[in-house]
Amino acid sequence: MKKLICTVLAVAVLFIGMTTAADPVNATVETQGISTTTGVVVMGTMTNSETAVMTASTMDLRDNPPLGAFNFPLYPEFVWPGNDPNNVWALYVGGVSIPERQATMSYTESVLADNGYTEFNEMQSMDTSNKVVNQDNFRSTGQFDYVSFDDAMGRATTSESLLLDLVSQGSLAADRFICPFATGDQGFIPPYCNVYEMGSSFTGSQVSEITQANTNFIAKSADVPTEAAYTVSLSGTGSAAAWINTHVMEGRTGRYYWNGYPNGWISFWNYDMNTGDSWLGVPAGGGWLQSVDLVYKEKTTASGAIEAFSKSMAIQDGVRRL
Numbered sequence: 001m002k003k004l005i006c007t008v009l010a011v012a013v014l015f016i017g018m019t020t021a022a023d024p025v026n027a028t029v030e031t032q033g034i035s036t037t038t039g040v041v042v043m044g045t046m047t048n049s050e051t052a053v054m055t056a057s058t059m060d061l062r063d064n065p066p067l068g069a070f071n072f073p074l075y076p077e078f079v080w081p082g083n084d085p086n087n088v089w090a091l092y093v094g095g096v097s098i099p100e101r102q103a104t105m106s107y108t109e110s111v112l113a114d115n116g117y118t119e120f121n122e123m124q125s126m127d128t129s130n131k132v133v134n135q136d137n138f139r140s141t142g143q144f145d146y147v148s149f150d151d152a153m154g155r156a157t158t159s160e161s162l163l164l165d166l167v168s169q170g171s172l173a174a175d176r177f178i179c180p181f182a183t184g185d186q187g188f189i190p191p192y193c194n195v196y197e198m199g200s201s202f203t204g205s206q207v208s209e210i211t212q213a214n215t216n217f218i219a220k221s222a223d224v225p226t227e228a229a230y231t232v233s234l235s236g237t238g239s240a241a242a243w244i245n246t247h248v249m250e251g252r253t254g255r256y257y258w259n260g261y262p263n264g265w266i267s268f269w270n271y272d273m274n275t276g277d278s279w280l281g282v283p284a285g286g287g288w289l290q291s292v293d294l295v296y297k298e299k300t301t302a303s304g305a306i307e308a309f310s311k312s313m314a315i316q317d318g319v320r321r322l
Helices: none
Strands: 002-008 011-013 033-057 088-090 101-127 138-148 155-168 192-216 226-252 255-259 265-269 289-317
Touching: 033 138, 101 192, 138 155, 155 226, 192 289
Parallel strands: 002 289, 011 289
Antiparallel strands: 033 101, 088 265, 101 138, 101 155, 138 192, 155 192, 192 226, 226 289, 255 265
16 A cells, blocks of 8 residues: 655744844854765675754854853943843943854754665755855755665665754844834844754655755844745655654834933833833833744655655745835
8 A cells, every 4th residue: 555645834933023032143253164075886795874063143152051141241230130131231431232043953954774776865955154144154965765675674764853942032133133114023033932843754665865955044244134944855665754843932012111211222022921121111021922832843744655755835024024
């Protein structure tokens, strides 16, 4: 019995117009580029494993968590319990309270082909420089063909996963947009905490498989949306699976106070939960409003003589989307 599975999934994440969504991390002054090409043709056993993890931040990674800092070495009297960059952005000379954004991507792949004929080709590339919407910070393309030896109980097992984790305390829209018509939400890009994971797996006695994974999350301005995509297409005999898991939490700007310039601070007030700025007599706490909480999961499986198995997943998360 043959089974035909063909699934295409596209998830585009942008909630409530211009008020939400991700602001990518900008590149450091020095950038890196890594690329590899692999080709194997073998009768016998082959293994391949890869792991890539990258975390990028607009501030210092070494003191996270929490994001950012609320530190006044010259003005200790302005530090009071309960205030943090989620609630107050300081502008004092000698003080530090800067909103921080952090992005983490992770990619893993594992291939084991035992007692059979194998053809394996793969290209990987990673680039930490600023990208535009049609370019990638990470890309992997692989082709895998395997047929087991009938008298040796051969088997092939593959697994691949791509993850993108985005988090921010918010940012000033005027500092992050090139487009003159992009104003954000009351002049701010609100906080967010979004994570996306997608991938596939296969185990069986024969397979012909092509996969592609790509993502971009480093850009000079918020005009470029962050993206993650994964595609798998295969046929063979065995068990196949492909999946996507997402959890999106997006914010809004409630109310804020501008207290002095250039020396002063911005205080955000969540009027729904009555949390804001203790200096102004409003109880301290998280001043932003969480306005979206979305969980999406999908998984497709097939087992047996698989004539066709195809799944394509794509996410675009940004204040300005195409």
